[in-house]
Amino acid sequence: MSSPHGIKLAAHIISTNFGDIVCKVCECLLRKGPLSQLEVTRFTELTKQKVTDALLVLIHHNCVQAFTIQQPGGFGEPPKIMTKYMALPDNIIHHMRFPKFLSIVSDEFGQDCAEIFEGLLQHGRLSLNQTMDRYKDKHKASGENSSATNVVHENFSKLAQARYIERCPAHEPFLEPLEEGAKKRAKSKIADATQTLEARALAAAAPMESQRFLVEADTLIGGVLDDEDSKKSSTTDIVGEKRKLEPETESWETNERKEILWRVNFEEFIRRLRHKSCVSHVTERVDSVAGIVLSAIFEASRKDETRVKTEKTVPLLLETIYEEAMKTEEGRSLTLERVRAALVQLGCELPTIGIDETYSIDLKKIIYQAQAQEVESIVLKKYGREAYRIFRLLSERERRIETDKVISSTTFVEKKDALKILFQLWKDDYLNLERVGNEAQKMEIMLWELNKRSVWEQVLDDMYHAALNLKLRLVHELDHAQDLLRVLKGKSLKEGDEAAKMRKKVQDKWKVLEASFMILDDAIMLFHDF
Numbered sequence: 001m002s003s004p005h006g007i008k009l010a011a012h013i014i015s016t017n018f019g020d021i022v023c024k025v026c027e028c029l030l031r032k033g034p035l036s037q038l039e040v041t042r043f044t045e046l047t048k049q050k051v052t053d054a055l056l057v058l059i060h061h062n063c064v065q066a067f068t069i070q071q072p073g074g075f076g077e078p079p080k081i082m083t084k085y086m087a088l089p090d091n092i093i094h095h096m097r098f099p100k101f102l103s104i105v106s107d108e109f110g111q112d113c114a115e116i117f118e119g120l121l122q123h124g125r126l127s128l129n130q131t132m133d134r135y136k137d138k139h140k141a142s143g144e145n146s147s148a149t150n151v152v153h154e155n156f157s158k159l160a161q162a163r164y165i166e167r168c169p170a171h172e173p174f175l176e177p178l179e180e181g182a183k184k185r186a187k188s189k190i191a192d193a194t195q196t197l198e199a200r201a202l203a204a205a206a207p208m209e210s211q212r213f214l215v216e217a218d219t220l221i222g223g224v225l226d227d228e229d230s231k232k233s234s235t236t237d238i239v240g241e242k243r244k245l246e247p248e249t250e251s252w253e254t255n256e257r258k259e260i261l262w263r264v265n266f267e268e269f270i271r272r273l274r275h276k277s278c279v280s281h282v283t284e285r286v287d288s289v290a291g292i293v294l295s296a297i298f299e300a301s302r303k304d305e306t307r308v309k310t311e312k313t314v315p316l317l318l319e320t321i322y323e324e325a326m327k328t329e330e331g332r333s334l335t336l337e338r339v340r341a342a343l344v345q346l347g348c349e350l351p352t353i354g355i356d357e358t359y360s361i362d363l364k365k366i367i368y369q370a371q372a373q374e375v376e377s378i379v380l381k382k383y384g385r386e387a388y389r390i391f392r393l394l395s396e397r398e399r400r401i402e403t404d405k406v407i408s409s410t411t412f413v414e415k416k417d418a419l420k421i422l423f424q425l426w427k428d429d430y431l432n433l434e435r436v437g438n439e440a441q442k443m444e445i446m447l448w449e450l451n452k453r454s455v456w457e458q459v460l461d462d463m464y465h466a467a468l469n470l471k472l473r474l475v476h477e478l479d480h481a482q483d484l485l486r487v488l489k490g491k492s493l494k495e496g497d498e499a500a501k502m503r504k505k506v507q508d509k510w511k512v513l514e515a516s517f518m519i520l521d522d523a524i525m526l527f528h529d530f
Helices: 006-016 020-032 039-042 048-060 089-109 112-122 127-137 145-161 180-188 193-205 227-232 267-287 288-298 319-327 336-345 361-381 385-397 403-411 417-425 454-488 498-528
Strands: 065-070 081-087 163-166 262-263 432-438 443-450
Touching: 006 020, 006 048, 006 145, 006 454, 020 048, 020 081, 039 048, 039 081, 048 065, 048 180, 065 163, 065 193, 081 193, 081 319, 089 267, 089 498, 112 127, 112 145, 112 262, 127 145, 127 288, 145 227, 145 443, 267 288, 267 361, 288 319, 288 336, 288 498, 319 336, 319 432, 336 385, 361 385, 361 417, 361 454, 361 498, 385 403, 385 443, 403 417, 403 443, 417 443
Parallel strands: none
Antiparallel strands: 065 081, 163 262, 432 443
């Protein structure tokens, strides 16, 4: 993660959830990239045992991925195999989205599934049997143990089929050394060597696609345990307490009983939220029918999507899109011609007569329009309406534009004022400037274009900064509320009492901050995850 405030936000999340020592280790990995345990110990100045414990916690909660790599030895020495650890900043940031993920599962599958899913959010990694034990402990008083196994297995399978949970990755995949030609190609790319290494490590650790969502009888590697063995090796986890692992006995994709461990599949939730964002933007920008049609396309092509940042949807027949739209209450009144017209509004071209009508939506364009709209609103607030008009023109044209003939005349801004605004935007790295000399007229022409990469990075870092401030304010308000509760303890709270008014004021403030944080997080996902 290159965003300075993004690193600070990730460190704050780790500190809040796991404490300062774990935060120190994680922040070291975030800032310095993949490191060995010895290097982490040296940089953090912590004891070896503390670093080991911190790394175990981070791996178990999917915040760090370990991998082994071959390093060249010294003069006359053979190559060395070294284990390195790299932080997963996206997974860390996802921790603040757990309420959103839980809400999606609860709305789609109900409370039983949400309860199982909540256990995986809380503990990081669990096996199916550990999930059953947790469920039984929680429902012991209600006498539901007899049907608990069936309930858990059924709901666990639902979560896996929906791709909301997945098998854990390999704990220390070995990365083969790059050949000389591959090394040169990797260095020539825009991405640096560390990013290439991270991508290779994640790809090597990922489970096989055919096994990734497969729920076996007891999700055991060595077969199904019988009842007696199961009783002997039953877990002693306490409900509500995070699990602790023994490094000598447990791997990270299996536990000491050789049961397959499962975790939350963040990719699927980000994909769903991306779809929701696209539908919302299209509904606002075009109309509600276009939103219904796009939602139907997402639903029909859901199983065919393999990546979160898919640029175009899978080509679908018009009849397939229409049938999917008809399944919703809002789409039952639509006609085939109205669906076709909505597809044209979404940027699809009508196919040639005599060929099957297949349509594909350009999602990259929709996301860019939503991002540009967000940035334009920031420019409007920061620089004013005239700057907003100039910035919007440059954003839409996506090429170099001359000051006199195009920018000033198109935006109806005086040349003098336009130049002042353009230089201010250029100074803040919002624009690129190219000076072209005209020898015939002995004058210099200035060409301007949007510096998209710089602007998008600035906006994202500012959003991380705002999210961190909101998080800190929420912590402050929580401490204040706890102090208030201690003061009010034992006092009668009548409707008109001053104490009741104070409590209501704190609750209202908390709700506003939470709602603001959720809206801000939607914007962060738009620029980083979508």
